[in-house]
Amino acid sequence: xxxxxxxxxxxxxxxxxxxxxxxxxxxxxxxxxxxxxxxxxxxxxxxxxxxxxxxxxxxxxxxxxxxxxxxxxxxxxxxxxxxxxx
Amino acid sequence: xxxxxxxxxxxxxxxxxxxxxxxxxxxxxxxxxxxxxxxxxxxxxxxxxxxxxxxxxxxxxxxxxxxxxxxxxxxxxxxxxxxxxxxxxxxxxxxxxxxxxxxxxxxxxxxxxxxxxxxxxxxxxxxxxxxxxxxxxxxxxxxxxxxxxxxxxxxxxxxxxxxxxxxxxxxxxxxxxxxxxxxxxxxxxxxxxxxxxxxxxxxxxxxxxxxxxxxxxxxxx
Numbered sequence: 458x459x460x461x462x463x464x465x466x467x468x469x470x471x472x473x474x475x476x477x478x479x480x481x482x483x484x485x486x487x488x489x490x491x492x493x494x495x496x497x498x499x500x501x502x503x504x505x506x507x508x509x510x511x512x513x514x515x516x517x518x519x520x521x522x523x524x525x526x527x528x529x530x531x532x533x534x535x536x537x538x539x540x541x542x543x
Numbered sequence: 544x545x546x547x548x549x550x551x552x553x554x555x556x557x558x559x560x561x562x563x564x565x566x567x568x569x570x571x572x573x574x575x576x577x578x579x580x581x582x583x584x585x586x587x588x589x590x591x592x593x594x595x596x597x598x599x600x601x602x603x604x605x606x607x608x609x610x611x612x613x614x615x616x617x618x619x620x621x622x623x624x625x626x627x628x629x630x631x632x633x634x635x636x637x638x639x640x641x642x643x644x645x646x647x648x649x650x651x652x653x654x655x656x657x658x659x660x661x662x663x664x665x666x667x668x669x670x671x672x673x674x675x676x677x678x679x680x681x682x683x684x685x686x687x688x689x690x691x692x693x694x695x696x697x698x699x700x701x702x703x704x705x706x707x708x709x710x711x712x713x714x715x716x717x718x719x720x721x722x723x724x725x726x727x728x729x730x731x732x733x734x735x736x737x738x739x740x741x742x743x744x745x746x747x748x749x750x751x752x753x754x755x756x757x758x759x760x761x762x763x764x
Contacts, residue, residue: 504615505615506615509614509615511613512612512614513610513613515609515610515613516606516613517606519602520606523598524599524602527598531592
């Protein structure tokens with residue numbers, strides 16, 4: 458894909474890809490990204506029993522999987538149409 | 544001719560969004576001169592994106608119900624309204640599934656130019672949709688007879704909320720089906736209106752099956 462672009466455009470794509478990679482890596486290792494910084498979420502999860510914690514995890518999964526699937530689907534749709542003008 | 548070839552290429556490239564969606568519309572435009580018009584393919588893409596948002600709305604409701612069911616308060620009570628409720632819901636599901644098949648049949652009739660066949664099956668689909676809504680109302684009456692109202696229990700609240708939200712969306716789908724079949728839509732080819740409406744309908748069908756499965760395994764448990 459990158460080879461398709463030439464000159465400055467190729468450099469810009471590489472820079473954007475590297476920046477996105479850095480942001481993703483930082484977000485993955487940052488404790489704040491694991492919702493530890495959300496006091497309300499932490500308190501409600503800590504106050505519950507094992508059953509409620511499992512329910513919370515399931516609820517997060519139910520919310521996460523379709524949205525991740527939609528993100529990938531829309532991204533794929535946009536990518537597949539990148540060369541179509543009108 | 545040249546524009547047609549370009550449209551075919553665009554349609555093939557867009558073909559990944561569904562069965563034949565790109566081939567039907569082919570990125571074609573109505574009218575050839577004057578101001579640039581919205582390509583018909585854009586309507587299909589717009590509906591696909593809109594359906595993503597609608598799907599996430601229902602997913603959010605189900606996610607909230609999953610969390611609420613496991614809340615420490617433990618006040619989630621299974622829905623107990625007799626076996627008739629689940630029989631009616633199963634029948635409604637069968638009706639909605641049948642409507643998807645009749646809609647697919649109507650589309651194939653429409654593609655082949657069989658106007659009468661298209662209208663006949665399209666009307667059958669619409670009638671099945673109305674039957675589904677009537678069945679949902681019947682299910683509500685059964686809940687009411689069992690003393691289960693909106694505020695009775697978190698599970699009954701979820702049941703009413705999910706079925707009402709889906710019913711409203713399906714009613715919009717019925718209106719869309721009627722408009723697509725019997726009233727020419729401005730700025731859009733009829734075959735595109737047909738494609739957009741049928742996409743919406745199939746999505747409502749899939750969302751209901753998702754909700755129904757959750758009601759069986761989550762609401763009743």
